Every structure is written in structure tokens, then in C-alpha cells.
Amino acid sequence: MSKKTTQKIQVNSEIGRLRKLLVHSPDSGLGKVVPSKAQDWLFEDIVHLETIRGKEYDYYTKLLLYFLDYDKIIGKLSKIDDPKQNRNFFKPGKPEFHNSEYVVELQTLLAEILADSNIKNQLTASVCAIENCNYATQNRLQELSSTQLANVFISGSIKEEAMIFAPIPNFIFTxxxxxxxxxxxxxxxxxxxxxxxxxxLAKYIFFNHPIFKDYRDNIIEIPDLSLSFLLPKDGDDKKVTLEGGDVMIVSKDHLLIGVSERTSWEAAHHSIKILFEKKIVKKITVVKIPKKRDYMHIDTVFTQVKKNVWVMLGNFSRKAQKGLDSDPIEQGLDYTNRKEDKLKIIQFNRKNLNDTIHFDSLEELLTDISVNDLGCKKEEVKFIFSGNNEFPFDAREQWTDSCNLLALKDGVVIGYDRNDKTLEAFKKLGFQSIEITDLLQKFESKALKPDDVKDTIILMPSAELSRARGGFHCMSMPLLRDDI
Structure with missing residues (x-):
């Protein structure tokens, strides 16, 4: 097992200075997604691995290292960028891998817990049961080193051999x-x-890796409904399903839970009960969005930029929800608010569960968070709309994750370089933009320090990454942020 010991875990906002997060670098499994299985594996298209890895995601890793683990990268950029000298800096399992304690690689943690023979036996048996492997394959996997086995569990392949089971290409969305x-x-x-x-894999990592040792009693698993296995196929609404893109901690007392294509009402219900019973937060707001692939999770339609600034899709604004742009006939037909498309926002208070608050629009909720949770004045709360709220750019750019931004600190976010109209909206609000290549050179030359960057959207290359249908908010699981 690794010598790494428990590290502090604490996140109570979306915008506090980021100090540590979980990531997973694109692995060889991404390069094995075939057209016939792409949608089954939740991809819209097949992507080019070397582009998504070497020319796009690696910039993300460099940026995170400058912000979170400065000494790990400063003065080394030219060497890192030279494939003849250090081509394995970004590849987990290689001796040259950066292995940062702050930009934490899931595959490394997995390999480290697999060094324990008991965990290796248990997890191998569990994976083989899920994937319906034969006995010979299970024995073959047992013979692999912990590093090799971690790679197989993620990529689905043993090097130089055929695929054993499907890859898990969505693992990059930590x-x-x-x-x-x-x-x-x-x-x-x-x-x-x-x-x-x-x-x-995640469950085994959180319950068994030393860096989470002091927090094992703080790991929460949502129970299934009793006899859930008896539910018919059309009983999806009764199933307990929850994904992290539908959960946002916006202040130490306030959590948002989305009900979406991927997170059910039942999961929201159970989460509220557990989190209130454990007194982890004081209020929880459920944000029900249309169950559509276009949206998937709530973090695809809004994320926070600053205490008083949010980026969001205009479809859920106050103006759109009240139908102010509609003609009288459209309003009468209630076309924009058909049952399956209607936004619903309900806030629960731990002290009095019957004292619920309803919000008419996402804009109203986010304003309330900035004012009442984060101490901003109502007139200062501002919104940046996807595609500058212009059709068809609003929908096009939301699809390519204009609203799925990761805040490195208050006012500094990472986004894709392709969402031009959204970028215009950022600039109208006084934000700067900078291409990642220019920013890294400024950091490396010490012309600029990460802590000096303010009110900026950092633009990342996105030709292939955006086709994977997830932005940098999706590709991060913060473990530690400064209080705000």
C-alpha cells in the first residue's frame, strides 16, 4: 500500500480557492470506443485519443499543477513538453508520472489499494462478476501486478492482448x-x-485508500428502495440513481440536488433524509430540470463563476420561465411549460421540513444563494448566458459545455475555447480571457503567478474533448477548497 497518509478533505463552496481534486487522465479505453457501442457507453461519437490526451487534456493537467502543486511543474515545462525527454509525465503507472498529491489521479489510487492482496482478490472477483468473466480470465487477472490490474479495470484491456471487457470511458468525468x-x-x-x-472502483478507493482513512465514517452510500429489483422496466422514476453532476455545495449550509436524466426523485428524497439526519447541511434545494439528453445534469445548465456571478442557459431564466417572450396564444397553450419540460425548484429546511420555499426560475434561486448565503447585494448579482442568450448559439454552446465551468478560485474559471458567443458575454461583464498556451508561458517565465489571475476565463482547446460531452466541472471532483 502507498505511504500516502490521510489528507484534509473539506469543500463548502463551488468557488473557494481549489487546493486538491480527483481527476482521471484519458486512458487507452477512450481510443477503443466503437461506433456501434458509443451510445451504450454514453458517448455521442468516437474521439481521437492522441488529440484528446496529448493536445487537449494535458493542458488541463499542467494548469492544475501550476495552481495546486506549483513546485511540481515550475521550471520544467519545456522538458515536460518534449516527448523525447518526458513523454510519460501525464501517464499514470509510468515512473515519470507526476503523481501529485494535490492533482490526484484515480488510477494511481486504484493501483495503490490493489497492492493489498485481500482488496485485490475482492475487487477482481467483483469486477469479474459484473463483467461476466470466465474463471480462467479471473485467474489471469489475479496474476497481474497492481499497476497492470488498475489499468485493465479502467481500459478493459491487457496490454498487447484483446479487450477482456468494455472500457469505462466516462471515468474521466470524476x-x-x-x-x-x-x-x-x-x-x-x-x-x-x-x-x-x-x-x-470508486467505492473501493474511498473505503480503502489511506488518504481517506480519517473520513471513512463520513462516506455516505444511498440505500436502494426495498425490493427495488422487482420494479418493472418502466419504473425508472422509482429507482435510486444519483450522479455527482447533479450535486453542488454552494455554501457550508446549503446543498443543491438536481433531478434530471441521471438523478431520480427517489435519490433526492433519500439524500435529503440522510444529510439532514447527519446534520451535514441546514438546507437543500431540489432543482428538477427536463429529463433530456441535452441537459443530463444540472451542472450542464449552470455553474458558479464568482460569489455574485453565474453562467447559465437562458431557457431557465426568470424571463423565459414567465413566458415574457411568448405571445398570448403560446402562453394559453402553456407550450413552454409542458409537464415533462417544466422546471421545478423546491427548498427544504432541516429545522422544519414543512417550511418549503418554491422558486419560479433558476435565476431567482441563484440570486437568492448569492444574496442570502454568500452576502452579496441583490443588485450586484449578475448572469452570463450561454451563447449570449442568442438563438441558436445558446443551445449550440450549451451542448459544448458553455455552462460547465470549473472555478479555480472566485472569478477564475476554465472553459472551452469554442464557445465564442458565451465568451462575448463574459467580456461584456468585464472578464478577461486568455488562451491556455499563453497563460502557461506567463506562469513558466514568472511574468504572472497563479494567485495574481483575477476575473478571467481560461480557454482550453476542445475539438475532441467537447465531443465527449463534458466540461471541466465534469472532469473534476474537488476534495479541498479554501473557505470563502
Whole structure:
């Protein structure tokens, strides 16, 4: 087992200075997604592995290291970028891998727990049962080293051999395996079969790795409904499914839970009961969005930029929800608020569960959070709309994750470079933008320090990453943020 010991876990906002997070670098399994299985594995398309890894995601890793583990990268950029000298800096399991304690790689943690023979036996048996492996394959896996086995569990392949089972290409979206709520971790219950192995691997990591040792009593698993296995196929609404993209901790006392294509009412119900019983937060707001692939999770339609600034899809604004743009006939037909499309927002208070508050729009809720939870004045709360709220750019850019931004600190966020209209909206509000290549050179030359960056959207290359249908909020599970 690794010598790494317990590290502090604490997240009580979306925008406090990020200090530590869980990530997973794109692995060889991404390069084995075939068209006939892409949608079964929750991908819209097949992606080019070397581009998504070497020319896009690696920039994300570099940026995180400058912000979270400065000494690990400063003065080394030219060497890291030279494939002849250090081509394995970004590849887990290689001797040259960065192995940062702050930009924490899931595959490394998995390999480290597999060094324990008991865990190795248990997890191998569990994976083989899920994947319906034969006995010979199970024995073959037992013979692998912990590093090799971690790679197989994620990529589905033993090097130089055929695929044993499907890859788990969605493992790069670490937000969905769990969410840090103050000093607790809420584990997910994936809605889709393609993510079952992800949840299993994550569970073993959180319960067995030394860095989580002091928090094992703070790991929360949501129970299934009694006799849930008897539910008919059309009983999906009764199933308990929850993914981290539908959970946001917006202040130490306030949690948001989305009900969406991937998170059910039942999961929200159970989560509220457990979190209130454990007195982890004081209020929880349920945000029900349309159950559509376009949206998937609540973090695809809004994320926080600053205490008083949010980026969101205009469909859920006050103006859109009240139908102010509609003609009288459209309003009469209630076309925009058909039952399956209607936004619903309900806030529960731990002290009095009957004292619920309803919000008419997402804009109204987010304003309330900024004012009442974060101490902003109502007139200062501002919104940046996807695609500058212009059709068809609003929908197009939301699809390519214009609203799925990761805050490195208050006012500094990471997003894709392709969402031009959304970028215009950022600039109108006084934000700067900078291309990642320019920013890294400024950091490396010490012309700029990470803590000096303010009110900025950092633009990342996105030709292939955006086709995977997830932004940088999806590709992060914060473990530690500064208080705000």
C-alpha cells in the first residue's frame, strides 16, 4: 500500500480557492470506443485519443499543477513538453508520472489499494462478476501486478492482448463518482449500466485508500428502495440513481440536488433524509430540470463563476420561465411549460421540513444563494448566458459545455475555447480571457503567478474533448477548497 497518509478533505463552496481534486487522465479505453457501442457507453461519437490526451487534456493537467502543486511543474515545462525527454509525465503507472498529491489521479489510487492482496482478490472477483468473466480470465487477472490490474479495470484491456471487457470511458468525468459536502463524501449510484464498474472502483478507493482513512465514517452510500429489483422496466422514476453532476455545495449550509436524466426523485428524497439526519447541511434545494439528453445534469445548465456571478442557459431564466417572450396564444397553450419540460425548484429546511420555499426560475434561486448565503447585494448579482442568450448559439454552446465551468478560485474559471458567443458575454461583464498556451508561458517565465489571475476565463482547446460531452466541472471532483 502507498505511504500516502490521510489528507484534509473539506469543500463548502463551488468557488473557494481549489487546493486538491480527483481527476482521471484519458486512458487507452477512450481510443477503443466503437461506433456501434458509443451510445451504450454514453458517448455521442468516437474521439481521437492522441488529440484528446496529448493536445487537449494535458493542458488541463499542467494548469492544475501550476495552481495546486506549483513546485511540481515550475521550471520544467519545456522538458515536460518534449516527448523525447518526458513523454510519460501525464501517464499514470509510468515512473515519470507526476503523481501529485494535490492533482490526484484515480488510477494511481486504484493501483495503490490493489497492492493489498485481500482488496485485490475482492475487487477482481467483483469486477469479474459484473463483467461476466470466465474463471480462467479471473485467474489471469489475479496474476497481474497492481499497476497492470488498475489499468485493465479502467481500459478493459491487457496490454498487447484483446479487450477482456468494455472500457469505462466516462471515468474521466470524476465529478460523477461522488461529491464532497463539507467533510463528507456522498457516493453516486449511476443511472446507466455503462457506469457500474466506475461506481464499484470508486467505492473501493474511498473505503480503502489511506488518504481517506480519517473520513471513512463520513462516506455516505444511498440505500436502494426495498425490493427495488422487482420494479418493472418502466419504473425508472422509482429507482435510486444519483450522479455527482447533479450535486453542488454552494455554501457550508446549503446543498443543491438536481433531478434530471441521471438523478431520480427517489435519490433526492433519500439524500435529503440522510444529510439532514447527519446534520451535514441546514438546507437543500431540489432543482428538477427536463429529463433530456441535452441537459443530463444540472451542472450542464449552470455553474458558479464568482460569489455574485453565474453562467447559465437562458431557457431557465426568470424571463423565459414567465413566458415574457411568448405571445398570448403560446402562453394559453402553456407550450413552454409542458409537464415533462417544466422546471421545478423546491427548498427544504432541516429545522422544519414543512417550511418549503418554491422558486419560479433558476435565476431567482441563484440570486437568492448569492444574496442570502454568500452576502452579496441583490443588485450586484449578475448572469452570463450561454451563447449570449442568442438563438441558436445558446443551445449550440450549451451542448459544448458553455455552462460547465470549473472555478479555480472566485472569478477564475476554465472553459472551452469554442464557445465564442458565451465568451462575448463574459467580456461584456468585464472578464478577461486568455488562451491556455499563453497563460502557461506567463506562469513558466514568472511574468504572472497563479494567485495574481483575477476575473478571467481560461480557454482550453476542445475539438475532441467537447465531443465527449463534458466540461471541466465534469472532469473534476474537488476534495479541498479554501473557505470563502
Amino acid at each position: 465529478r460523477d463518482i461522488g461529491i464532497t459536502i463539507n467533510n463528507h463524501i456522498l457516493l453516486n449510484k449511476p443511472a446507466k449500466k455503462a457506469r457500474t464498474r466506475e461506481a464499484l
